[in-house]
Amino acid sequence: MRVIDITHKLDENVAIYEGDPRFSMETWSTVQDNGYMLSKLRMGTHTGTHMDAPCHFIEGGKTAAELPIKQFVGKCLVTDNIKMVEPGCHRVILKGKGRLNLDEAQWLIDHRVHLVGTAALSIGNDQVHKLLLGNECAVLELLDLKDVEKGRYILCAAPLKIDADGSPVRACLIEPD
Template identity: 30%
Template sequence: MKLIDLTHTIHRNIAVFPGDDPIQLDQIRTLECDGFNNFRLSTGMHVGTHIDGPKHMTSDTRLMADLPLEMFTGKGVLIDVRGEEKIEFRESFRTSIQLGDIVLFYSGLDNLFGTPQYFTDYPDITEELARYLADQHVKIVGLDWVSPDHEPYPIHDILFKSNVLILENLINLDQLLNATDLEVFAFPLKIEADSSIVRVVARVK
């Protein structure tokens, strides 16, 4: 078995969504002066690789800390959508996507992370596909770009109202193209917040 990290590194200069506050990551104690090292992080929950919970854009009252661990791990399915301007339903999904899967969409756009283009020029998932994924009760929809939709965010609404979580800003999905027996682990902080920064790992044969 092999573990593949699908997560951006959090650092002082990590790009944030336009309009969001930049993160602050500071060393507040040093070994030389204090006998130990310590760092302080001040950040929103939608920085880098993160998972959106239903409370992010609906009236659902559940916080990340309230959601069961089973929602954050499961069998993964990789869908290659490179070059597509719109992510549409395919008949092949009827056999490739099963009840309770974690569906990862690979666009290759993670290579643009940190550029202005990354936050504006990305494909939307269609409402037809979002409803199909919701009907299949997939656990998570994961993307290597910033969002499954643009304002007014109809895809967020469809998925959240069906208890589907959204993973954004994944990396290294190209390393899963020939993977078999894919498992995904996307555990958030146990935090009283709508969403969470997250470490996402794939386990493959």
């Protein structure tokens, strides 16, 4: 079994959407001084590899904690052509195609896709976000897909259980045996 980490490292150089808070980390406690190490993080909910929850664009939409974890774990298709999505394929990661237009987003909703991911900082414009998130289609953004071939995988990209508009994720793809 091969596991491919598709998460960008969180550090001061991680890409962020313009205007979002930058990532920072400081040492709060050290082993030398306190007998244990503890760090303090400061970042936006959409920093690095992350998911968008419906409430990011939908008034009263679900938070990251309210979405079922099974939405982020399971069979997944990595493709550069959304027309390759077959019935029963509920998770799609777009390789080589960064942003969706409104027609493509509607096509995914019509085909009952429950999660879509991209290497881009954003899956699309505000209308694309509203359409996907309004239909409870989770969005993964800023995936590291450089070592990933198109094909079928098992995705694991669970968000933190936090009542927020988004969450960092540690995402990986598992090649089935």
